[in-house]
Structure formats: structure tokens, C-alpha cells
Amino acid sequence: MVRSLATVTPADPESASKRRLAAAVDSARDEILDLSRRIHDHPEVAFEEEQAATWVAEILAHHGFTVEHPAGRLATAIRATRPGGRGGSAPRIGILAEYDALPGLGHGCGHNTMAASGVGAAIALASISDELPGEIVFFGTPAEERGSGKQIMIDDGLFEGIDAALLFHPCDRNHVQSFPLASEDVEVAFHGLQAHAAADPWKGKNALDAMILLFSSVGLWRQQLKPDARVHGIIQEGGTAANIIPDRTKAWFMLRSPDLADYEALKARFRELAEAAALATSTTVDVSFSGGATTMKANATLERRWVENAAAYGIQDQGPDPNSGSTDMANVSWVCPTIHPELSIAPAGTPGHSILFRDAAATPQADETTLLAATLVAQTALELFRDPALVAAAWRDFRGESPAGPLR
Ligand SMILES: [Zn+2]
Numbered sequence: 422m423v424r425s426l427a428t429v430t431p432a433d434p435e436s437a438s439k440r441r442l443a444a445a446v447d448s449a450r451d452e453i454l455d456l457s458r459r460i461h462d463h464p465e466v467a468f469e470e471e472q473a474a475t476w477v478a479e480i481l482a483h484h485g486f487t488v489e490h491p492a493g494r495l496a497t498a499i500r501a502t503r504p505g506g507r508g509g510s511a512p513r514i515g516i517l518a519e520y521d522a523l524p525g526l527g528h529g530c531g532h533n534t535m536a537a538s539g540v541g542a543a544i545a546l547a548s549i550s551d552e553l554p555g556e557i558v559f560f561g562t563p564a565e566e567r568g569s570g571k572q573i574m575i576d577d578g579l580f581e582g583i584d585a586a587l588l589f590h591p592c593d594r595n596h597v598q599s600f601p602l603a604s605e606d607v608e609v610a611f612h613g614l615q616a617h618a619a620a621d622p623w624k625g626k627n628a629l630d631a632m633i634l635l636f637s638s639v640g641l642w643r644q645q646l647k648p649d650a651r652v653h654g655i656i657q658e659g660g661t662a663a664n665i666i667p668d669r670t671k672a673w674f675m676l677r678s679p680d681l682a683d684y685e686a687l688k689a690r691f692r693e694l695a696e697a698a699a700l701a702t703s704t705t706v707d708v709s710f711s712g713g714a715t716t717m718k719a720n721a722t723l724e725r726r727w728v729e730n731a732a733a734y735g736i737q738d739q740g741p742d743p744n745s746g747s748t749d750m751a752n753v754s755w756v757c758p759t760i761h762p763e764l765s766i767a768p769a770g771t772p773g774h775s776i777l778f779r780d781a782a783a784t785p786q787a788d789e790t791t792l793l794a795a796t797l798v799a800q801t802a803l804e805l806f807r808d809p810a811l812v813a814a815a816w817r818d819f820r821g822e823s824p825a826g827p828l829r
Contacts, residue, residue, distance in 0.1 A: 435807065438549065439730075442799040445545035446792055452544075453795060454788050456480060457537035461783045464522030467564035470497040473520035477536055477561050484544040486559065493577030495570060499561030500579050501543070505553030505806065512555040512584040512812045514802045515757070516543050517750070519565045519588070529774045530566065531591035531766055531782035534791040538589045541795025546802055553806045558583060562749075567606055569749035572713035575756055584812050585723060585758045585805050588750065589794035591782060592763035593771040594739045597727045599761045602651065602677035603684045603714040604747035609635065609654075609695055613704040615668040625666030626703045629659055632670040634698035639674075642694065650687055651677035676714075677747055684714055717751035720758040722815040722823075723801070727762050730800045734793060736764070746773065758815035762797075766790045 446453070460473045474497040478490040486501035493500075518539025519532045543559040550557065560579070564570035574580065611632055616625030639652050646652070654674030660667030676691055678684040692708050699706040728738045742763070750761045767781035781787060805812050817823040 435803065438552070438803055439800045441549055442545045442803060443796045445548040446541050446795045446799065449541060449544055450792060452480065453537045453541040453792065456540060457533045457788065457791055458783055460520055460533035460536050461528045464527040465520075466524050467521045467567040467570070468495070468497065470520050470563050473497075473536060474499055474561055474563070477518065477520065477540055480540055481543060481559060484547050486543070486547065486557075490561070492561075493574055493579050495563055495573055497561070497563040498570060498574055498579075499559065501559040501561075503543075503547050503550055503557045505555050505557070506551035507554040509554040510556070512805055512809070513558050513582055514555065514805050515558045515560055515580070515583045515586040516546070516798060516802065517560045517562055517571075517586055517588040517753070519562055521564055521566050521570075523566055523774060526774065526776070527779050528782050529776070529779040531778060531787065532565065534591045534766060534782055534787055534794070535589060536561070538791045538794035538798065541792065542587075542798035542802065545795060545799040549803075555584075555806060557802070565749055568711050569713040569752055571749040572752045575752060580753065580756050583757045585802075585815055586750070586753045586756075587723070587760060587798050587801055589798055590748070590761060590763045591766040591787065591790065592742070593765055593767045593769050593773075593778075594742065595731070595736050595764050596739050596741055597724045597731075597760060597762040598719060598741040599717060599748070599763065600679060600741055600745050601717050601748045601751050601761070602649070602679050602745050603681055603716050603751075604675055604677040605688070605714045606711040607654075607674040607676060607691065608707075608709045609672045609674060610707045611670045611699060611702075611704045612706070613666065613668045613702070616666045618664045618666050622666055626668070627666050628670040628702070628704050629667040631698045631702040631704045631706065632656060632659065632672060634701055635672070635695055638694040638698065639691075642690070646687075647678070647683060649679050650683065651675070652687070652691065679716060679745065681714075681716060713749070713752055715751050715755060717748075717761065718754040718759070718819065720754070720760060720815055720818045722811065722818045723758055723760040726801050726804055726811070727760055727797065730797050731762075731764075734797070758819045764790050764794055
């Protein structure tokens, strides 16, 4: 259970500044939690997070950040900067926040708590910016649940010159290490020919038959897949009427694997299954992959700092989650030192992407975790601002020059 922020004294030499960050989060408590609840109450799906991004940008501007919104080509992306009062261009520490919801579910991944904690961390750091060198750089990153907003922001050059990327993700347990699966969204569309389904069905080419064959092939394929591979999809268009041979069907699949070579093999095989279904039904098929599939590069230096900062608040790291999803924070991890720590907002065993997790993301426990996460992100960033050697060590990890020792 998370202890109250006010009762905790982090036991390290920088504790005075860290306590001030905790106090800054506490004094912005209402603003942070109001943002979390507003976003939770107004879920917006990937690339459409207009209200959430506007609210986030407004708060950052109010706290003295120079806000780019939109940032790059994405209308709902934000980059907000605030220079440290001690001058210099380094380090530039990135604080990331997500805010997209899941279609038909709402905030079943709890990204409202991420937006709020990222904003909380940024405004806490801003409150002591006179003491900091370099620059605080906040990134509002759209579209984590579909496509990869962060990869687009990387391609737009928004992460150039960033020395570290920090965020928090909600979970049902506490752990800093993640091994997200390489993943892509796959759009599959079969094209056939309409005909009257009773009077002259032999004149049609049935795009729904093709789709059913593809799902059957995927189901049979699972026997030959490695246990850690994932293939899952939904039919988005299955025809328009029972008395018309469907000329168009559309599905949204996802492929995932913890191994990039295995992933490429999955992708090739999936395309063959789709083409085979088209061949068998005299239809044609378009298969398009969203791109950007990658695994995460761990950074032991940053992970250790997070674990120690969390331990000062009584948080025991429970080790990596054996059941991984995917995140585009993995894409950022190949650009600069990155961590993807997770803290519990829900009882252990609560499934992600569920009504239970969605409801947990707007509870007093989620609120306290959001505030703690803001504090820990800010405190970990503070260490990087204060200690160039720590930034250098994180980059040595990134370059593979310091073989990452075991975390514990
Ligand atoms: Zn998520």
C-alpha cells in the first residue's frame, strides 16, 4: 500500500530538494487530480485526443512552459519546454504523458493517470526550475493504443537532443522493468463482388468468406506459434445485409512477439494467410501494417534510480511483469535512455483493458498513485539534472558500453 506523501522523508543527500518536489506535487494536488478525472470522464481514442491535449497544454502554459500544440504533424501532440534558471543546454530531460482511451471502453488502460502524473511531475520541476540547469521538456504523446504516436513524434525530430525519457504507467503491481512485445496494428480489407444472395449468388465474390477463412487459418496457426507470440483481431466490417453477397470486409488485427526475428516471421506468415484466403474466394486483399514494431531497450542506470526513489516511499519493486503487452515507449528507448515504470492503481490480478481497470483509474487509490508517480518522476529527473555523471552512465547503458548488471 502506498504511504502518504506527507509522512515520508526520502533518505538520501538530495532529500531537501526531493521533499520540495513532493510538496509541489501536493500543493498542485487538486489541479493534477482534476485533470485525471476530467480526462477519465471524457475518453478520446488514438489521434483524436483533442480535449485532453488542450487541457494538458493549458495547465503547462499556466505554469510557465512554452507550449507547442500541435507539435510536429500530430494535432494532439504537445511539446512544452521550460529552461532551467542555471543556464546551459544540458541536460534536457523528457517527461512523457499519454492520454488516449480505448474504443468502446474508455480509459481501460488508465492513461488519464499518466497525463495527470506527467503534468504533475513537470509542474513540480518547474517550481524549482531556478535551481536547475538545462531544460525540462514535457511531451504529450497521442495514440499509444493504436499506431504509434511516439514514433511519429520521433520521425518529426521532436526527441532530438533529449538526454532521458521518463514516464509512469498504471498497473495492478509495482515494477520498473518491462519487456513489451514488438507489435503492429494490421488492417486487412478483402474486396469481392456484390450479387443478390438468393437470386444469383454464383455471380458474387464473397469477401466475408475470405474473412472467415482468414480467422480460421489464424486459429489453426496458433498451434504452431511460440507461446509468447500473439495474434488477435476483430472484424470491423462484415457486409451490409444478409441478402447481398458482401463485396467488402475489413478487420483490425494485431501481431506481437518479444523477439524481432520471430516477429518478422509472424508478419510474413500472416500476409500469406490473408493472400491464401483471397485466392480461395476469388477476392483480392489489402494488408497494411502500421509500422514501428520494436522491443524495449532497458536502461539499468535509470531503473536503479527509480527503484531507490520508490523504495523511499515504501514501494517494493515486484520484478518484471511476466504478462506483457506493448508500448510505443519502446520506440523512444532506441532514441535515448528510457524507463517505463509501472505502479499499482488496482487490486493485484485486475486485468488491463477491462471495465474493472477503467473504473480503478478513477478511485482514491489511483489518485494517490498518480500523485506518487508525479513525485517519483520529478525526483528521478532531478537526479539527472543535478548529476552529469548519472546522465553519462545512462548513455553508457544505452550504447551498451556498461553491461547492464542485474537490477537487484
Ligand atoms: Zn497503456
